[in-house]
Amino acid sequence: MYAANETGAVWSVDTLFEAGPGELLFGKEPSAEQLARAFTGYRAKYVQRLCADIDAAADAARQSVVGDPLRAAEYERTATEAATFRDAGFPDDAVPRAVAAWAIGDRSAKEAAEDILREADRFHEALYAIRAQRLAAKEEVRQLVDQERIDNAHAVAHTTVKHFGLTFTAAVDL
Structure with missing residues (x-):
């Protein structure tokens, strides 16, 4: 799993991680397009x-x-x-x-x-x-x-x- 935030920072996490405020979880490392869609x-x-x-x-x-x-x-x-x-x-x-x-x-x-x-x-x-x-x-x-x-x-x-x-x-x- 990968987590990402509004700044475009992406990091790998284990499956037990819960997304914090302003963070999303992705099943695989997100592309720039996915980040642009997800975060204004x-x-x-x-x-x-x-x-x-x-x-x-x-x-x-x-x-x-x-x-x-x-x-x-x-x-x-x-x-x-x-x-x-x-x-x-x-x-x-x-x-x-x-x-x-x-x-x-x-x-x-x-x-x-x-x-x-x-x-x-x-x-x-x-x-x-x-x-x-x-x-x-x-x-x-x-x-x-x-x-x-x-x-x-x-x-x-x-x-x-x-x-x-x-x-x-x-x-x-x-």
Whole structure:
């Protein structure tokens, strides 16, 4: 037998133990879901755990998109230079170094800048999508737990974590 209390503390007890005030007995060690259902005070802890799982999956998805942080900084700088070049009307006498580096082979400086900006848009959209999905899932989990729909909250977190793992697996190259 196991006993648990409002804080989520769980301990093994013998079968003669009687639950004290605010304590429940379980036939086997209770899961986090069981504790969240049984104890209102444990629910905040459970929400934190589910939200941490969602954040970790979003971090991994973001890492798969961004890749190396120094390369991400390089991509951002390249995109800024390409946008400045575009806004100036693609002047042939003022091609930024980052754009010129991509203007190789038959690719003109204008084509290179446009290509860089397309990839930058894809990169940013992927990051926005991760952020929006992460925040929406966390809010849904909070609301479901507040409504005492513990199983639904767990399902949302599980589905979101799985979605991040399946959706954002390829890094974007600029």
